Amino acid sequence: MGAPGDGPPRGRRAGGARTDRLAARGRVSGPTLPPRFEAGPIEARWQAAWAEAGVAHPRDRPGASMFSIVLPPPNVTGVLHLGHMLGDTVSDTVVRAHRMRGDATLWVPGLDHAGLATQVEVRRRLQKQGVRLEELPREEAIHQVELWTKEHEARILEQTRAGGFSLDWDRYRYTLDPGSVRATREAFVRLYHAGLIYRGERMVNWDPRLRTAVSDLEVVHAEEEGELVYVRYPWADGAPGGMEVATVRPETIFGDVAVAVHPGDERYRAAVGRAVRVPLTDRTAPVIADPLVDPAFGAGALKVTPRHDPIDREIGLRHPELAPAVEIFDAGARLTGAGVPPDFHGLDRAAARQRAVERLGEAGLLVRREPHRHSVGRSERSDEVIEPRMSTQWFVRMGPLAAPVVAAVKAGEIRIHPDRWLPTFYRWMDGLQDWCISRQVFWGHPIPVDHCRQCGHLEVTLAPGPRCSQCGSHDLAADPDVLDTWFTSWLWPFAILGWPEPTADLDRYYPTRLLVTGRDIMFFWVARMMMAGYQFTGRPPFSDVYFTGTVRDERGRKMSKHLGNSPDPLDLIRERGADALRFSLVFPTPTDEDGPFGRAALDGGRNFLTKLWNLVRFALPHAGPGDASPPVPELPADAALEHRWILARYRRTAEEVDAAIAAFAPTRAATALHGFLWHDVADRYVEFSKEALSGRLGEPAQRHARATLRFVLERSLRLLHPIVPHVTEELWHALPHPDGLLATAPWPSPTEAPADPEAEVAMEPVLETIRLLRNVRAEEAVPADATPRAWLRAANPEVARVLAAEHGAIVRLAKLSSLALLPPGSDPPPGAGSRVAPFGECFLELPGRVAGPSAALERERERLAQLLTKTQARLADVGFRARAPPEVVAEAESKERELRERIRRIDEHMSGTASPGAAA
């Protein structure tokens, strides 16, 4: 990509061969643009210009509204993917529109250190070089992680900048910068002293590979094939038989303290209270009853291992009479400890399971094994099977934090878009487990706690002193763990504005207005930010949350590194430009739905921009001089209909764009502008106006056309700018324009242009006439260069007037030699090809021959006949006449008349063609 200032001014290139040819004939005049544009130089130039002008710094003027938003800080773990680009495009669209409206607009970028995730990536990288991260000295390990961070940060920043997002880089933040350290510490200390953080031994999700606890959210559950092993626990008193127990984890048998059955299970009524011998050990254990046991599962009896399963733990707690459970695993989930037989020592879970099955078989206690599909939890980061493990960790109490959030969302203080995610949100907030925030890794914020080795007191203060505040001892040890990354991220919306200091930014830009993100982090981040917002600032962190859909590949698959179907946005930008990428991400699939993205989508975006480019290119010679924003054209009453029509269409489009921005729905804005510019302006309005623009229709006509075209294009560029900022900025500058940048030019008010429904209605028969005549040409294979005669018979005088007024445009656009209006009741020309429409009939001369049977007419007749049958059936229904609103009945009646009349006329046309010359 070229640096700013590369290449000739405005990125002009020598035109293509065609342009040269035309230029040589002197048919192109005035300032020109090349027929295609190169995004690279244009985008680089305007990004530099915006940076230089400080466009993204908020301009706060007296009385201005505020609009602030935070960029979800990407994880430094990886690089940006299309999902980031989608979210950032949605955000930027809304941000730029607000900026143009004159709001004090602020969008703050940042980066997340992604503690555990990053450490895992660095570990993996070092492993390829044969180095174990854990064996490096702490200093060196941190250095390696910082190295990684620098590289990835550079890449992420390059990607983000290439997108042209109007972020205020002067406020760029990092979750490990001094401000984040300060905020994180403050949050921890406050929660601790409020009794909302506690330390305790709990059953946690333990990742034996990374040797750390992880939170519930970091465990990914999936169905996996396993094996259910049925084991007989013999009676301790030597009686024959025993208890048959089904388990997927026979290796934990050394941790068993009981066998449990459901209290209502008749099969085991007599067994409860007896004792069994735990296989492979010399211990015995009681048979107990507990309602947590599912009598339908396996044999209905459960081995109870309180240190290795959450349900067993629950049962253990309810039965204090049981022997204390012993730990049988070390931190790497290898068997260890006094309760484990020597030949199992040091085995990992899988090996131990295998050996346990063997030994049980040898002991004659293995009843049977059967395949069993069940849900297995794996660590999100290492993919290792999670080991439920008793461990001393730090936790945040979620109940008190969640309550105000649920209330706020219910009250509409925070709105979630689309609101179909509300049930999911509520359900999760409801059953929250306390949040385990300590991690046994080194990369992250240290837990701000000192342990007194003398008296055991925990020092939890903002500025810890050298001595224990309880006993005065200097023998303090810093807590060895670090905090979950999200414990910093959840403070983001206010931490980046300076919290806990009472800064001006915090005062002005908090709460933020909008958060755009993927719903995959709804619980990890969004919900927790809400909790932190209310807890620490007493206010919501944002008023609206917008969840984008997932970008999929053309085949509908999720994008992933594994499938190799996740393109680097930077490559796409280099290939087609940031604007093309941005447009294709929001159009045509709604940004809150999962949608496919691929070559076709990207080309579609690029094609639209080329179309826009050429539209302006065409308009350029007509734009005239000037350094002001064009005013609304003043059209006299006798000005051509198409001018009024396109202004009315513009008005509707501008209103739709406004509504779309207010609803955070860039797709709606893109759809409206795409249809308007391509089909209304380019395909219709420009084609209608070419004659007037050329001056052949005289000075006033040319003036009206030029003023209207200039107005419509200039305003459209403003409306389109938030979505595709670079191209629009370039084109806006190519046209006469006021000083400054489009990026900070005022947002147009739709009401500038008059609403004009009459013009819209009047234009319909004109457009329809042209289409039908072209249709006959195509069906009858009239040569492209032939200019036949045509006749129209209007259904009413108003239509006749409009068709007469637009006579010239119809002749030109349908390529006719002449066009005559037939008076009512007059005979149609014999042998002509024809069509029948609601507004009337049209006839096209077929030079040198007579029209044959028309398939199109027959199809039309068939279609109308079906409609008529349906309409008549409706009218024949007494219930319809009795209960439908009168206007609906009247509408059906007039529709019936209209259909009959039209069918009658088609029959005339068809018989007319069958016998040329027959009078109607």
Added chain:
RNA sequence: GGGCCGGUGGUCCAGCGGUGAAGACGCCGCGCUUACAACGCGGAGGUCGGCGGUUCGACUCCGCCCCGGCCCA
């Protein structure tokens, strides 16, 4: 097992109680007509997943079912 979302021409999707069901891509035919072939013009193609119900009227509301996807346990 529980919950949520979706099922509309070949593909992707608008519409969400009175419609002749919109558009984009793809397809067919014609065309370099003084911006654009990355284009223009015309056209074909749909029993709106299935079955019931509510209603004068259902793509639209309700129930059940089938299919696909996601989330939680």
